[in-house]
Amino acid sequence: MTEPSRPGAWTVSLQTSPFPPIADYAFLSDCHTGALVAPDGSVDWLCLPAFDSASVFGNLLDRGAGSFRFGPYGIHVPSQRSYVPGTNVMTTTWHTPRGWVEVTDALVMGPRHGPDTVTPHTRPPADDDAEHLLVRTVECLDGDVEIELVCEPAFDYGRAPAEWELVDDDGHTADASGSGQVFRLATDMLIGIEGSSARARHVLRKGERAFCALSWADGLAVPGDTKDASARIATTVEFWRSWLARARIPDHSLRHPLQRSALTIKGLTYMPTGATVAALTTSLPETPGGERNWDYRYTWIRDTTFTLQALHYLNLDWEADEFMQFVADLEPNPDGALQIMYGIDGRRDLTETTRDELTGYEGARPVRLGNGAFDQRQNDVYGAVLDSLLLHVRHSQHLPARLWPLIQSQAAGAIASWQEPDQGIWEARGKPQHYVSSKLMGWVALDRAAKLATIRGEADQAAEWQKVADEIRDDILTRGVSDRGVLRQHYDTDALDASTLLAPLFGFLPGSDERIRNTVLAIAEELTEHGFVLRYRTDETDDGLSGKEGTFLICSFWLVSAFAMIGERKRATGLMERLLRVSSPLGLYAEEFEVERSRHLGNFPQAFSHLALIEAAGRIILADFREELSL
Template sequence: MGLTGSPFPPIADYAFLSNCHTGALVAPDGSVDWLCTPAFDSPSAFGNLLDRGAGSFRFGPYGITQPTARTYVPGTNVLTTTWHTPAGWLLVHDALTMGPRRGNDTVTPHTRPPADDDAEHLLVRTIECLDGAVEVELVCEPAFDYGREPATWVVQDEDGHVADASGGGQTLRLGTGLALGVEGSATRARHVLNKGERAWCALSWAEGLALPADLDDAVQRVKTTIAFWRRWLARARIPDHALRHPLERSALAIKGLTYMPTGATVAALTTSLPETPGGERNWDYRYTWMRDTTFTLQALHYLNLDWEADEFIQFVADVEPVEDGSLQIMYGIDGRRDLTETTRDELSGYEGARPVRIGNGAFDQRQNDVYGAVLDSILLHTARSKRLPRRLWPLVQSQAERALAVWHEPDQGIWEARGAPQHYVSSKLMCWVALDRASRLAGIRDDEALRAQWAEAADDIKSDILAKGVSDLGVLRQHYETDALDASTLLAGMFGFLPGTDERLRNTVAAIDRDLTEHGFVLRYRTDETDDGMSGKEGTFLICSFWLVSALAIVGEMEKATGLMERLLRVASPLGLYAEEFEVERSRHLGNFPQAFSHLALIEAAGRIILADYRAELSL
């Protein structure tokens, strides 16, 4: 319980674990409050994040809920928690384990070529008494199907060290060196550890519900997982700069949000964490947004993570277009198109924020920014790999033609507004990106006719935006019928629509910095000026603040850019993670967590600052 008396921990206090198939959130008290098995978008087995009766799994000291320290093992997504009790000290390791690939994965089958290492479909937890004698407790109480199905337990061995929990068509196996006892829908164990003694437990949804054989095996699996993350991070290009650590943590977060079987990246681990405290702006983010493609490719290529970039672009090439040939704005991590939205009205929601949503009703919205995001990502990937794969050219043609057909039409905009369609400037800007990048790709293929046709169309879009999308003050508008500001117009600089010397871009950056911020952090837009179909105020959007860092760097305002970056780094979670929003009044994170978009924008902003610093060094 926090200082506010809420039974829900602050969003930013959760630790994120991942095996690149699913992820878990661990509360400060040692409880796993969110875990969907076997995949990111499966129904939750532990859902205390959204209702304090929807399932949890704690392994830690009995009667003590406030840890002394929580950190990641450096260079990994493995959590360590240090506990000080009146009787001694404990150290806990938590990991969704990775190990050498052993044949085909039948739990979450791959469509991409399998790597050398893969998920073991195990949550392994080890504990060691560092000093004194400490009573340890294990309490595992799944509630399947987002809390609807309490677990039914069956002990599987005579000694009571293995028990199966079933419900909602799922079975999880709990194994431990401790003696288990079933109490209703929970299984519990308690044991006193003396200095130097260790204990373990593991939860399995692997094929055959396989478990570690013993304590040594459990410890080794955690060590193997640590080695996996460090080997992976060693492949990344992380400059020796003051921003090295946030870049590393962001890289690990993005990799952790990647669904290895298909190469897709989820927007966030969670559903329905509120953008407005106690409000209705609660969405399911466990899917892949096409607009994230270009930001994902930019970040991965910047970090030299070309394998992950290729996996992601192949996922984009695999997804099925809609009837007119365009791509949806989002897909399931397995490529499915139908993400029909439902609500779970029996759940309380995080701190009373309802409804809790499963699925996302925006999947069939018309958003014209999709084409630019996809084609920019293909151009980025082509420039990096020095080739345009044959299977991507039809996608280039179809998305360019759709952008050409719809750029003059209104849409729901980048923020998926649920109000009336409008002529959003950022949507038209991204259609310009689509035709500009398509023209360049046609040039790479030596198709002069298409190159010229698409280049001319890009010029037409640019002329239209500059004629109708700029206010009398020389500032880019949110849409053609308003002078309201929108942070998405910062993309004009980031995608090269306008150079950093252009007064319209400089005016836009200055106006957003001055008039679309709260205590220096950037809003998407002002909700009282925008028909987004929802009620209530929302927090500042972290991605927009990182975009402003990039935009300030583009227009040469490096002192302001670095100042904002420093403020953003100070509001990172205790473990270096970011949600979607930051509520400045109470200095807390809001929205789904951890948020890929926030970390992708951090990587770009950091890259621009590092580049400027290196250029400054060279000019000395």
């Protein structure tokens, strides 16, 4: 059984680009790494053994950087693609001139047996964990169909073509190696080695099945046969459904997008540490053919508060605690502040380099590895940490002693920095400014610190921190509001910025305040393209880069939430419906949406977009339930 797909199961593109549209990729995950599968059945992105490792299949960024196709020979357009309901397991149905087949793909999960030596854990291990296997099965539904397997890895982001070696006499198992890595390909089809690729073909008749699997597990363990491969996929289906059963998903028309967003956020979580990657990919362009290409396979501290809000809303307390423990373990800077981002293993050095030999997605260059913004000054980080801590403490009704020093250091950092300019929430690479969103998060930091001190019984400390919070609030309302009563991007401009939509979301001012209403309506009318929200106007903002951006999906979801908070319920639901209509065929979101060509841009799938969807859906559902109670 599969989830119903929308009409037009993938984007109809008449362009001649060899790159599939970003939104047409299917996302697989085992909570250690993830894969993107193109409509033609090719795995075009997979990094081993972790999300931020080097790719072994990198066709997403260069059509010669590695791929792995499993499907009918000579047929590249499937009839239907969908997730098995309640899972991150993918099925693709194909119609050929001679028959029908169905392919099922999964990064498989299974019962945990001893310590994980491939990607060691720092968090307590769960009952189930990744098996470090990509398993693909195919069943002939009718007629007879020739199945093709073409595995052509290119290690280290395409730099090292694979060297293959058959490892059994029967020709069903082969090892690929390159750049210090090895993985095993196993199948019940006969493998032939042709240069840097392994190939196989086999005709299946009605009722017959076949499998293939890639293993980077300890000892390169692989399924023994098709029955074993199918059983592992069935166990993976059970894992995802059991996990989703723990989530609180209201019985509402928004139930299905909430479920898909929850599964996506879980799929972007690195189980060994509890960290969440911002997106699966690097260097998918924000500007087609341009330079706005970033590596998002890291954890942004800014995302903590949105992640905690979403996880607690969905009643996923285990994941929330794991993520909070990851944050508590991070090594701060010498001044006690946390960096704006860390590696998923907690590492601090994310030095940015480029791979100039790669073409980039549709010619968007450079392809970046690492992220040069990791050591930027961004004063909003304190607010993100302290809001997250308050959310978690209120939910758990417990303030661990190990967190009090973190609260003190983040409050001290916010006090020391709130009057200084910075790069802002969008990590602008231009001149530092007094961004209103950064001041807002400074207020959040001290307001939340005061509340945490009250919970701890530190009345004097709470009063001291609240006094500074009030000073920041007065400063924002004096210098950060334009003559027409709208929140500015920064103190030296009247330009709009979608980040000011966070003011009502964080409780800085109530939705009934005229300045909030003015800001929300101004953004809706002046900072949108066909109703979708831009971060800012690039011609009004010194972000150190050239080129135009698409609309940012997270900002559009923030506008949904803001509409709901100012009482514009009809506009909130209308925009939410439009956003749901532009989701990918599988219910996923990238970072941006280019309105002119109706296509997704930026890294994919994007955690921030799905987190904002969860919050927006929650506010609409709450408004609907309140109306029901008032009847």
